[in-house]
Amino acid sequence: MGLSLDRLALGGTRVLVAEAPGARVVRAAVERAALGRGWGLASSPAQAGVLVVCGAPQQRLQEAVDRVWDQLPGPRARVGVLVPQDAAPALERAAGHLADRAEQRRDADARGAGPGAGGEEGDDGGHGDDGDMSDMGMAPAGVPLAGGDEDRDGLEMDVLQVPLGPVLPAWPAGLVLRCALHGDVVASAEVEVLAGSGPGGGSAASRAADGAARLLALAGWDDAAAAARRARDALLDGDDARAGHVLEGLRRRVARSRALRWQLRGLGRLDGAALAEHGLPGRLGGDVHDRLLALLDAAAGDPRYTGEGDPDSAAAADAAAADAAVVAALPALVAGLDLAAARLVVASLDPEPVPERRVARG
Amino acid sequence: MSVPTDLGAAVGVAFWGLAVVAVAAGVAVFRVDSMARATYALAVSFVAVGAALLLVGLDYVGLVVVLMMVMEMAVMGVYMVMLMGMNPALMPMSMVHSGRRAAVLAAGTFVVLAAGALLVPWPERRGAPAPDTVAALGTALMESTMLVMLVVSPVMVATIVAGVALAVPRGRYDRLGDDLRRRPADDPQPGGVGR
Amino acid sequence: MAEAAVETAAAPWALLAAVLLGALALGAACLDGVLAACAEGVPARVGLRAPVARTAALLRQRRRTTVAADGLLQRAGGGGLVVAALLMVAVVPLGGHALADLPAGVVWFNAMDVLVWALVWLAGWGGDSALALVGGYRFLAQALAYELPLMFALTAPAVAAGSLRVADVAAAQDGLWHVVWMPVAFAVYCAGVVAFSVQGPFAPPAGLDLAGGVLTEASGADRLLLQAGRYALLAAGAAFAVPLFLGGGAGPLLPGWAWVLLKAGLLLAALVVLRRRVPAVRPDRFLEAGWLVLLPAVLLQLLVVAVVVVGRG
Numbered sequence: 001m002g003l004s005l006d007r008l009a010l011g012g013t014r015v016l017v018a019e020a021p022g023a024r025v026v027r028a029a030v031e032r033a034a035l036g037r038g039w040g041l042a043s044s045p046a047q048a049g050v051l052v053v054c055g056a057p058q059q060r061l062q063e064a065v066d067r068v069w070d071q072l073p074g075p076r077a078r079v080g081v082l083v084p085q086d087a088a089p090a091l092e093r094a095a096g097h098l099a100d101r102a103e104q105r106r107d108a109d110a111r112g113a114g115p116g117a118g119g120e121e122g123d124d125g126g127h128g129d130d131g132d133m134s135d136m137g138m139a140p141a142g143v144p145l146a147g148g149d150e151d152r153d154g155l156e157m158d159v160l161q162v163p164l165g166p167v168l169p170a171w172p173a174g175l176v177l178r179c180a181l182h183g184d185v186v187a188s189a190e191v192e193v194l195a196g197s198g199p200g201g202g203s204a205a206s207r208a209a210d211g212a213a214r215l216l217a218l219a220g221w222d223d224a225a226a227a228a229r230r231a232r233d234a235l236l237d238g239d240d241a242r243a244g245h246v247l248e249g250l251r252r253r254v255a256r257s258r259a260l261r262w263q264l265r266g267l268g269r270l271d272g273a274a275l276a277e278h279g280l281p282g283r284l285g286g287d288v289h290d291r292l293l294a295l296l297d298a299a300a301g302d303p304r305y306t307g308e309g310d311p312d313s314a315a316a317a318d319a320a321a322a323d324a325a326v327v328a329a330l331p332a333l334v335a336g337l338d339l340a341a342a343r344l345v346v347a348s349l350d351p352e353p354v355p356e357r358r359v360a361r362g
Numbered sequence: 363m364s365v366p367t368d369l370g371a372a373v374g375v376a377f378w379g380l381a382v383v384a385v386a387a388g389v390a391v392f393r394v395d396s397m398a399r400a401t402y403a404l405a406v407s408f409v410a411v412g413a414a415l416l417l418v419g420l421d422y423v424g425l426v427v428v429l430m431m432v433m434e435m436a437v438m439g440v441y442m443v444m445l446m447g448m449n450p451a452l453m454p455m456s457m458v459h460s461g462r463r464a465a466v467l468a469a470g471t472f473v474v475l476a477a478g479a480l481l482v483p484w485p486e487r488r489g490a491p492a493p494d495t496v497a498a499l500g501t502a503l504m505e506s507t508m509l510v511m512l513v514v515s516p517v518m519v520a521t522i523v524a525g526v527a528l529a530v531p532r533g534r535y536d537r538l539g540d541d542l543r544r545r546p547a548d549d550p551q552p553g554g555v556g557r
Numbered sequence: 558m559a560e561a562a563v564e565t566a567a568a569p570w571a572l573l574a575a576v577l578l579g580a581l582a583l584g585a586a587c588l589d590g591v592l593a594a595c596a597e598g599v600p601a602r603v604g605l606r607a608p609v610a611r612t613a614a615l616l617r618q619r620r621r622t623t624v625a626a627d628g629l630l631q632r633a634g635g636g637g638l639v640v641a642a643l644l645m646v647a648v649v650p651l652g653g654h655a656l657a658d659l660p661a662g663v664v665w666f667n668a669m670d671v672l673v674w675a676l677v678w679l680a681g682w683g684g685d686s687a688l689a690l691v692g693g694y695r696f697l698a699q700a701l702a703y704e705l706p707l708m709f710a711l712t713a714p715a716v717a718a719g720s721l722r723v724a725d726v727a728a729a730q731d732g733l734w735h736v737v738w739m740p741v742a743f744a745v746y747c748a749g750v751v752a753f754s755v756q757g758p759f760a761p762p763a764g765l766d767l768a769g770g771v772l773t774e775a776s777g778a779d780r781l782l783l784q785a786g787r788y789a790l791l792a793a794g795a796a797f798a799v800p801l802f803l804g805g806g807a808g809p810l811l812p813g814w815a816w817v818l819l820k821a822g823l824l825l826a827a828l829v830v831l832r833r834r835v836p837a838v839r840p841d842r843f844l845e846a847g848w849l850v851l852l853p854a855v856l857l858q859l860l861v862v863a864v865v866v867v868g869r870g
Contacts, residue, residue, distance in 0.1 A: 005613055005617075006617070008609065008610050008613040009610065009613035009614040009616070009617040010610075010614070011603075011606065011607075011610035011613075011614075012607065012609075012610035012611035012612070012613055012614030012615070013614055014614075035597050035599060036599055038594075038599060038603035038604075038606070038607065038610070040607075040611075043765055043768045043769040043772075043773075044768040044769045044772070044773045044774070046621055046769075046772075046773065046774050046775060046776040046780070047769065047772070047775075047776065047780065049614065049618065071621070073618050073619040073620065073621035073776040073777060074618070074619045075617065075618070075619070108619065157444075158444075160687050162687045162688070168768055169765055169768060170765060170766075181687065181691075183691075183694065184691040184694065184695070216836075217765055218764075218765055218766050219836045219837060220757075220758065220760055220761065220764060220765070220836050220837020221835070221836035221837070222593065222596065222833065223592075223596040223833055223834070224836075226593075226596035226597045226598075227596065229597075230597075230598055257835075257836065259758070259835045259836055259838070260836045262842065263836055263837070263838065263839055263842060266552055336550055336551075337551070338551065338841060339691060339766060339767065340761060340764070340766050340839050340840075340841075341551070341839070341841075343766035344766070396627065398627065398630055398679070398682050399627070399629075399630065402630065402633075402675065402679065405675060412668075421659055421660045421661040421664075422660070422661045422664060422721070425661055425664040425665055425667075425668045426664065426668075428668045428671075428672075429664065429667055429668040429671050432668070432671050432672055432674060432675050433671050433674060433704070435675065436674040436675050436678055436697060436700075437697070437701075439678065440694070440697060494660065495660070496660045496661050496721055551841060553841070553842065553844070553845035555845050555846055555849050555850060
């Protein structure tokens with residue numbers, strides 16, 4: 001009885017994916033393997049039974065991943081995947097750990113009963129500096145009160161310091177956006193990229209399909225996001241014919257959806273002047289809806305997208321420079337937007353973060 | 363009455379139980395440690411009052427008390443939190459001030475009201491409740507007091523709109539320019555119908 | 558208007574009502590699982606099993622608390638959704654019986670759906686986590702946009718029937734269902750049901766961009782109750798549409814109670830299928846649309862209904 005219930009419960013496992021920069025292909029393989037097993041993808045640590053670390057995070061990203069690991073309620077399992085071929089076996093290993101009652105009991109006994117071992121607020125940032133430290137010392141349970149500030153409409157609002165990333169669903173790998181929130185409006189943000197490495201690779205087309213899948217998932221259109229993921233997997237398999245077929249139908253559905261246009265129209269609009277100011281490539285012009293269609297075109301092999309994963313070519317250097325420019329421009333682009341809009345704008349720009357030093361507030 | 367009479371004893375117990383809940387939740391409003399708890403303790407108190415009204419056969423009034431009060435408390439909670447800056451969910455705090463004066467006033471008021479309730483010679487009941495209290499209430503609202511309703515509603519709506527307009531620094535001239543001709547409007551975040 | 562005869566069912570039947578509501582909710586979750594599996598390209602049977610497997614996994618998961626959480630409010634919010642859904646179906650007549658035959662049954666349903674305002678916000682507030690809190694506030698913003706149109710959509714059938722009793726509203730549709738001649742009210746009602754269930758296009762309070770919003774910090778049984786509550790609310794909303802718009806238990810061959818269940822099941826399936834076909838509606842865009850489009854539309858619908866009722870004398 002207990003054992004069959006365990007087996008049933010195993011089928012309902014949710015997987016939280018932590019991705020190091022450069023491990024996009026690994027994450028794609030992990031997502032595919034997880035969904036293939038009937039496991040869903042977790043959106044937060046509280047939901048997850050398995051933490052899959054894609055690629056090799058370096059020190060600070062590793063610390064963040066460790067903090068997220070502390071937030072998994074248990075029964076829990078943690079596996080690392082360095083190459084796409086290892087995704088399915090790694091999940092099989094994780095299933096073994098979850099099914100091992102004795103091991104789970106030892107793990108539970110070794111942890112305290114209290115909240116996340118770090119003694120921090122359990123948000124998904126995996127970072128310690130919640131709350132505004134400038135406030136005087138009223139801090140029940142170590143969480144300081146928020147400071148106040150004038151908001152967008154000139155009303156006094158609480159300011160919350162909330163880091164977005166580095167472990168967050170549908171979020172660029174290794175990116176941390178430290179936001180000062182007025183309610184749910186991003187007043188200002190600073191950006192940082194935590195270092196890590198992955199096998200790289202993956203064609204520009206598959207990367208674009210992956211970006212489109214993330215954007216559609218954030219827009220709350222699960223079926224379209226699933227189609228984009230299928231196209232991405234076909235591209236990674238080298239099955240261009242099937243990918244083209246899926247993308248054709250998806251492009252038609254997306255372009256036809258008035259509800260989607262209503263949601264994305266006018267968000268994060270970049271005209272020529274804005275592109276020049278931030279040094280962004282022309283393909284990122286227009287609003288979020290335009291960029292979504294551009295991503296789908298790029299996935300279908302549109303020549304506007306260049307810079308295949310060949311590190312020696314000039315095009316690849318251009319692509320890396322463009323990614324760096326996008327990351328540097330993010331604080332300016334999300335300031336004044338609410339969280340939902342900010343997430344959509346970041347996903348539509350779909351940067352591949354390149355580790356560098358912190359840049360100033362936008 | 364919407365309850366069968368053979369349930370008389372159970373209804374009595376339920377009524378007094380709800381009365382105790384209403385008073386206890388009312389007390390809790392001033393004893394708890396967070397704005398959210400205070401707000402929703404008040405909501406619980408009102409829900410108990412609404413349920414008690416259901417028990418005495420005032421279906422419509424009881425349900426509207428629950429409906430309106432839960433909605434109001436949900437919105438009021440937002441304002442309470444916003445104005446009091448209560449981020450950690452459980453922040454030690456006090457909902458009362460000027461304790462001694464308030465205690466004297468409260469005790470005095472209670473004595474006056476209780477004395478009135480006990481000493482006034484209440485008249486015998488002459489009428490009988492309407493067979494359909496919902497319809498009776500509707501008739502009263504839509505016939506004899508209709509004029510009052512027609513006057514009060516627009517005044518209340520105008521008050522709300524005016525209050526918001528005064529509170530928000532941005533006005534239509536900020537949105538639409540000095541000649542009110544700018545299209546689309548200049549909003550920090552555009553709305554849903556492209557005004 | 559003739560009084561429709563409805564007997565008040567004895568208290569033990571409440572258990573059956575709860576079982577039926579649970580079955581409808583589970584069916585909806587399984588259908589959603591199958592649709593998701595088809596979209597992902599995995600076998601449909603995996604999706605069909607998913608809600609049961611997920612339930613088992615959540616029952617096995619440990620409960621996790623956050624720092625300085627308000628557990629009382631968090632759990633009251635999470636556990637309350639299922640209770641609100643059960644209270645909603647208490648006034649739905651199943652054949653000739655209802656658990657509660659209230660003279661103001663339509664208002665009862667409305668009061669229960671307003672409880673969801675408080676419950677979802679509390680679930681978001683209690684965890685003391687920024688993203689969950691934003692989710693709770695998001696729901697209130699959305700509620701301010703859907704609730705008034707929903708109230709007027711509930712009013713239309715009651716005006717047509719000249720009664721707030723659910724059984725009277727069902728009986729008033731003899732020969733012509735309300736859905737036929739008040740389609741706008743029906744559409745707005747369905748949108749309201751999807752919205753107070755925090756599902757589909759109205760799921761941003763539990764959205765992926767907030768890492769799960771009001772669900773972010775919920776694990777184990779807490780999360781199970783929240784998710785079950787969402788499906789139970791959707792099922793209760795579909796069940797309440799039957800006496801309100803779909804002619805109650807009227808139908809050939811089958812007994813009344815079977816027709817009620819069948820219509821509720823079909824509408825629920827339609828809602829589950831339709832809500833997957835649209836992207837999420839961002840609350841800041843929906844607020845303006847709710848007040849400037851939905852509200853006038855449903856008020857016009859109400860005017861039409863009122864004129865028809867006066868014309869019929």
